Amino acid sequence: MKNAIPVYDICRLSDAPSGQKNQEFHVERFGSYVSRHPKSLHLSHGHSFYHMVLFTKGSGKHTIDFTQFTVKPGQLYCMIPGQVHSWNFSGDVDGYIINFSDNFFRSLLLRPDYLEQFIFFSGVSNDGVIQLKNSVLERVVSLFEELLSQSELVKTNGNTDILRVILLHTFLLIDETTAKVHSSAVAGSRQMLMKNFRRLIEQHYKTIRLPKEYADLLYITPNHLNALCQEMVNTTAGELIRERVLLEAKRLLINADLNISEIAYTLNFKDNSYFSRFFRKYEKISPEDFRARFVTTK
Structure with a gap:
């Protein structure tokens, strides 16, 4: 590549x-x-x-x-x-x-x-x-x-x-x-669990997209994982996963040598149409327009 x-x-x-x-x-x-x-x-x-x-x-x-x-x-x-x-x-x-x-x-x-x-x-x-x-x-x-x-x-x-x-x-x-001051061992354990979740996202965001699958890897329930994310970072587990996928998509989109199909394949989307719909849904702009806007602002 x-x-x-x-x-x-x-x-x-x-x-x-x-x-x-x-x-x-x-x-x-x-x-x-x-x-x-x-x-x-x-x-x-x-x-x-x-x-x-x-x-x-x-x-x-x-x-x-x-x-x-x-x-x-x-x-x-x-x-x-x-x-x-x-x-x-x-x-x-x-x-x-x-x-x-x-x-x-x-x-x-x-x-x-x-x-x-x-x-x-x-x-x-x-x-x-x-x-x-x-x-x-x-x-x-x-x-x-x-x-x-x-x-x-x-x-x-x-x-x-x-x-x-x-x-x-x-x-x-x-x-x-x-660092935030945590007054109990329970708070410290929640912080460690959140850190492990982020580490798993970094390792598997291209292939694992469902919060339930990450919850299974952490040996907790999906509800527990979502409650943890809401408490620690004020968002859902699914949003954290999507944010990482979108970040990598943006990094790849500013690579002029890659077309949209190649980016979709790299991120494990079934086709470029599905990737484009995903990107537009959460970024409110098409992958092509994001690339063009980024290039024109440089």
Whole structure:
């Protein structure tokens, strides 16, 4: 399958000389990062890595998976591999950018799913955009500055564990200031169940569309699953499944090399007519018009 949306790896975006690029981690001031990529950042693109941007100066718009956010100082963006985004800045911007691979923590942590505990790495656009309070912002900036200085030392000593430790400290600090406080173990178990449901959707959205099938995988009843979704995210289980299918449809539609039939096949619809009806029903626009509107706005 051809892919018209560029998907960047860490080495391609790094400022290090060829042969000295780290395939698992990169940290840089955002101003210099933008100046080196003046055009590519404004076009829709994806990453094969985790991506964090902290703004300390500037304004503009940032679109993540077709949801647009207003850029402000003190704002932190956290994205996971596979998300599609683009920038549209107004004037000069600055801050910090951190890119790290899915494997970056695996040699340090026993739990391969460790990052999944942080809601800002859920892959849901709204969850990954955080406006930091000034007191927290100062601490995060200090940690990012430490990452910058330590990354220079790593180039000579090769020991990246200090980068991992500082980055984990940053995650825990952000999580501490943004996570909802749950007063009981029951609330914690509901949160874990919701997280498992989202994980199952991510794994099976192309082939499993019914809430009952997900409820069976979670060993609960469909009514229990719907009540959980209403309580935790104020929507139904079926809507969460549809949102994920529609998101992938949008990502594929901005790929000019794929026709509607190919997209329908990729998403496991029985034919392109059924896919088109599904898309129009929930997006109030045809797949063809969505594609045309997206292209004309770039």
